Structure formats: C-alpha cells, structure tokens
Amino acid sequence: MLFSLTTQELMERPDLWEAVHRLRYKIFVEEMGWSDLARPDRLEIDQFDHDEAEHHLVIRNGELAGYQRMLPTTRPHLLSDVLTDLYEGTPPSGPKVWELTRYAVAPGHRDGKRGVSTVGTELIAGFVEWGLKRGVNQVIIEFEPMWVLRALQLHFLARPLGYQRTYGNQQVVATLLTFNEHTLEVVRERRNHFAPVLNRGYPVQFGLKQAS
C-alpha cells in the first residue's frame, strides 16, 4: 500500500511525519553516513521538504516500510542546487520531469537477499503509477551505477546526465529515466502483482493496528 502525500498533508499527521524523518535519518545519516545531515533530534530534514514536494510512503502492518520523495524540477532541487557536478550541459527540467530522492527501504523489509525487496519494487511501481496519472513521464535519480541495470531490466529508457562520481565510498550517477504504460506493465509483471499500489487518502493512525 503506497500513499502519496504533500508536505502539508504529511504535517497534518504528526505520527507519519515523525516516522518519515526518523526513517530518513536512520538510513541516510546512520547507515549511509551522510554526516552533513546529522542533527541531535535524529530527524533528517532538508531545504527541499517544501510545500511542492510529494512524499511516497509504503505501509506494511501499520509501519513505515518504504519511502521516497518526489521534487518538481520547476524549482531548485538536488541536481540543480546541490549535486551540480553530476550533470553535463543543461539538466532536463519542466512540469513532466520530477526528481526522485531519498529512496529508502526500512531494515526489516529488505527481504531480497541481494535483489530488490517487494517494498523496493512497490516504490518503483508507485512512482510510475503516480507519474502516469499526472502526466509526468521522466524522473531524475542520483543512484549507484548498479541501478542502471535494474532500470533497464524493468524497461525504463535510461540516459546518464553526467559522469559518475565518488562520494565517500559510494559511486553515484545522475540518470534520467523515461517511462510509459509498457514500463508499468513490465514492473507489475516482475512483481507478479497487477493491482494498482497507489492509494487515496491517509494510512490509518500508527500504533493503532487494525484488528485483522
């Protein structure tokens, strides 16, 4: 189950808001070591959590299992303002291009030994569904070069936006992924799950597990 919430909507649900920023801290500061983002309250928040950002939350058994943040490229975003050495020339932007950031799967939900977990592929199915619904067909992602292979396996059209760079002990390459209905079909086939994953409204209150 994946929910897409604007920053405003997320803030209206303090339980979700806290779970999101805590998971981000756990993964990006503690696990990946992005120490610039360290804070004493152990919540990871940056300047791009603005009112046009969209937060995708995957919920499993009343818990936040996966997360990604979508940023419009019509205003400053990570590639244009922070990761400027990752592109050559002029990076793509416009209403049909969004940037996918903070892709994260909570530690308890990484079932695929080396492969991509079901929560991980739900996030992928989620942004494709979300994009096709609102006329977005391109996403910029800064990821490890390894992901290029997986994107191609899912029949995304991939194109690097610049050279790969090394940040700390991580290789990163900015990539533009283009998708359509066919991509969604392939993603669903790979997941062996054909129903839409994107839900309307809010997940139930955290801590109040449903009886079933």
Added chain:
Amino acid sequence: MGVDAAMSQFDRTLEFMDQLQHAGTAAAVCERLLSVTSNFGLTALMAGTVPRPGTPRGQQKDHVLLCDWPGDWLERYVQRNYVDHDPVVSHMKNLQAPFQWREASKMITIDRDSDEVMGDAREFKLRDGLAFPLVTLDGEIVMVSLGGEAVHLSEAEFSMVSLVSTYAIGRAMQLHTMAGKTIDHIELAPRERECLQWAAVGKSEWEISQILGISEHTSEKHLLNAKSKLGAVNRVQAVAEAIRRGYIS
C-alpha cells in the same frame, strides 16, 4: 577548450548509448561495446551470470550473456573448468566495485590452478583487463570482464567504460527476455519438422529431398526457415534445439 573536450566525450557516450538502444542482437551489442572499449585496449569481452561451482560444463555456456572472447580460449576455459579457479571470478564474488585484473592476481593467494588460468589467458593476448560484478533485480550476479593485450585507462575512463558496459548488459538482458518470449511461440511447419528430423539422423539436403520427394533447393529452404525460427546459428544447433523443445525426437 577543456570544457569542450569534456562535453564532446560525454556526447559521444550518449550517442553510443542511443545506438545500443537500437541494437537488435547480442552480437550487435557486443560489437558496439567493443568499438568503444577498444580505444583503451580492451578488445575482448565476456559477460554472464556466474555458474555455481561444479556446474556441468555443458551448462556453463548457458550463463553467457555477451561474448566476444577468443574462441579457443572460451573452449579451453570451459573444457578445463577454469571458472572455479579464475582469480578474477573469485575476486568479483567478494567485491562490489570495478577492479583491474592485475589487482585480482595480487590480492588473492595464487594457487597453482589460478596461476594456470592467468598464464593461459596471456597466451591468448589477454594480458590485463577490468572486471566488475552487477546485481540484477532478482539478486543474481552478472560478471563483466573486458580484456586485451595493452590496456590503458585513466580513472575517469575506467568508470566511463564500466557505465557504458552496464548499459550494454542491460540491453543484452532486454533482448534476452524478449527472445525468451518470442521463442516460446515458435511454430514449425510440418515440412520443416520433417526435414529437421532427417537432418537429425545425418541426412544431407540432397538425401532429404530424395526421401521427401521435393527439390534440393526446397529442403534447404525448409532447414533455413527452421534454423531461423529456432534462433540457431547452424544446423547442428537447430537440431539440438528442436530436440530440446520436443519438436523432433
């Protein structure tokens, strides 16, 4: 000036990736990739999933995705079961990042068998190269190895080559799944099946034409059609594939 040079190299990379997207066969993907890497002395390529130790030799070649390796070298590699002793393969299983062959031989204690693999590789003009593992959606490891006689790569070129290779492997995997789909729908015409059946017992085109009462040209045509439907490169493979799929016995 410096910026222009950098831009044009990046543009060339993009142009290459565009060509890859249009490559229709694994052989075309191989050729395009080597046309880029040969600028750095990397003239031979092998990519595939790693067979589990002890995989029967007959099945090792099924793991290959892209291959432009000296033919005799591949034969010897499979024949002598080198995959279980290749230091490059062992090194790759433990690492995530790209590395050069010479690092692999340095870092592990070379046993007699590993030494033999690397020595033999040099005999085939594979003195050095680079290799890296990739992980698929399902967590399978794809090993990519590029080699040649005189390899010269700066660090930036090294990562460019590995990225470009990743796109090539991705394209090969797309073609692989697409082929898997179409191949399941092959329909052999009754005559094509009959011709294959006779070819399987060693009859020549002329003999087949006499047996079936058709012209030699027609029997040749049926065999060619069957070969292409089965995605085989020669008649032996067509017969083997037809038997494997149960079209003939």
